[in-house]
Amino acid sequence: MKIDHIEIHPVSIPLNHPYKDANRIETHSRDVVVKLTESGGASGWGAGSPRSFPTGETQASAMKILQENLVPLLKGKNPFDMEVIHEEMNAAIPFHYAPKSAVDCALHDLQGRMLGQPVYNLLGGKVRDEMPSFDILPLEPPEKTAEIAAAAKAAGTTAFKVKMNRDIRQSVTRVREVRRAVGDETMIVVDANTTWTPKLAVSVCAMIEEYEVTMVEQPVPGHDLEGMEFITRNTRVRIGADESMRPDYMAELMRRRAADVVNIKVNREGGLLPCKKAAALAELHGIEGLCGSVIQGALIDAAAAHLFASTPAIVYNESGKAPAWHQNDIATGLRVENGMVKVPEGPGLGVEVDEKAIRHFFPQD
Ligand SMILES: [Mg+2]
Structure with missing residues (x-):
């Protein structure tokens, strides 16, 4: 029961109509996606959507943080060790919530699939x-x-x-x-x-x-x-x-x-x-x-x-x-x-x- 394979992907999903508020216009959901596979063969998926406003995150920065700071610490981890993984992610790099969210959601999805239970x-x-x-x-x-x-x-x-x-x-x-x-x-x-x-x-x-x-x-x-x-x-x-x-x-x-x-x-x-x-x-x-x-x-x-x-x-x-x-x-x-x-x-x-x-x-x- 160890995480032994990790994939990360950027995706830009087009919106049916542009979205406009006081600070920006958006044309796509620009997410980053994480797939975690554990040694028994089960997989879990999660995503995060980095926002330049207000947290200063971008899709490119989120991919870089995943690649350089978060993926290396996930290898070999027990996917149920949620608190430990969050502690290590926060120690590795502060802020950068969207890529951490992608990892957290993939862990929850993986846990639920291993147990045959919905995440709730x-x-x-x-x-x-x-x-x-x-x-x-x-x-x-x-x-x-x-x-x-x-x-x-x-x-x-x-x-x-x-x-x-x-x-x-x-x-x-x-x-x-x-x-x-x-x-x-x-x-x-x-x-x-x-x-x-x-x-x-x-x-x-x-x-x-x-x-x-x-x-x-x-x-x-x-x-x-x-x-x-x-x-x-x-x-x-x-x-x-x-x-x-x-x-x-x-x-x-x-x-x-x-x-x-x-x-x-x-x-x-x-x-x-x-x-x-x-x-x-x-x-x-x-x-x-x-x-x-x-x-x-x-x-x-x-x-x-x-x-x-x-x-x-x-x-x-x-x-x-x-x-x-x-x-x-x-x-x-x-x-x-x-x-x-x-x-x-x-x-x-x-x-x-x-x-x-x-x-x-x-x-x-
Ligand atoms: Mg608001």
């Missing part, structure tokens, strides 16, 4: 079978955003994330128009992606309170924990931390209670084991969890589904978009029905990876 049974067991996923509305003019929201609502979406930026007048109008388009019963959360100052955030929260916004996510830069605390204490709207939920900020964030909701991302926390620790920390502080997502393929979404399925502290979800975002993907088997993301039931992560598709989606740029 390795994470504490299942507390739910499915969750709705926020539909993330692109940063478009208010009327166009509202049209997109109305069409998605008609197709079954029950919750929306509206992006905002420094154009406050247009951003507030966007929220108003989306609320008008989707009606009173539909959940709306807002994401400012770090573009405001603390005082401005408090003002904007007061302006959009009447539109029954469930949460305003990351109004100020991730490192500004004092600003997050100020905003959280000075508005009735729930404040969410996303860019502030880096592993090196989160203990201080929660100690200060500088957010009401924390966005826990498999990819950014460094895998499922660190996510479970982050969720435990949130639960102990009375802070709600959100199962987060970046632009990512179905292999990462599957891992996220096992996280929300096994974690009571997670009460919101935005993962599970891969089947809608991509016409083709490297992994199949993740089901989304009537806006509900279903946790896969097979062994491991419960999705199947197509090795031919991995070659097909080799990055061209």
Whole structure:
């Protein structure tokens, strides 16, 4: 029971439509994929999606870290020695969460396949079978955003994330128009992606309170924990931390209670084991969890589904978009029905990876 073969692959999976927020435009899910095979012949797959914003990771840097820092320490390891492997990865190189996440998810998939159990049974067991996923509305003019929201609502979406930026007048109008388009019963959360100052955030929260916004996510830069605390204490709207939920900020964030909701991302926390620790920390502080997502393929979404399925502290979800975002993907088997993301039931992560598709989606740029 030793890891004796390791493969790593970059994949760039085209999006059906470009994705736009306050900081960037994306055309592909640019993931890195890890396949681990143990001496008995079982294999497990995992992926991570490196983000230049806000962690400074790229697909090329993630591949280099895997090759030079992480793959060498995995050879000969017992795939169940999760804590040891995380300790050694963090000792080998700090930060670089996406490649560590790819390794962690591949280990969980491998363990589940060796035991014939879905990963949620390795994470504490299942507390739910499915969750709705926020539909993330692109940063478009208010009327166009509202049209997109109305069409998605008609197709079954029950919750929306509206992006905002420094154009406050247009951003507030966007929220108003989306609320008008989707009606009173539909959940709306807002994401400012770090573009405001603390005082401005408090003002904007007061302006959009009447539109029954469930949460305003990351109004100020991730490192500004004092600003997050100020905003959280000075508005009735729930404040969410996303860019502030880096592993090196989160203990201080929660100690200060500088957010009401924390966005826990498999990819950014460094895998499922660190996510479970982050969720435990949130639960102990009375802070709600959100199962987060970046632009990512179905292999990462599957891992996220096992996280929300096994974690009571997670009460919101935005993962599970891969089947809608991509016409083709490297992994199949993740089901989304009537806006509900279903946790896969097979062994491991419960999705199947197509090795031919991995070659097909080799990055061209
Ligand atoms: Mg966000």
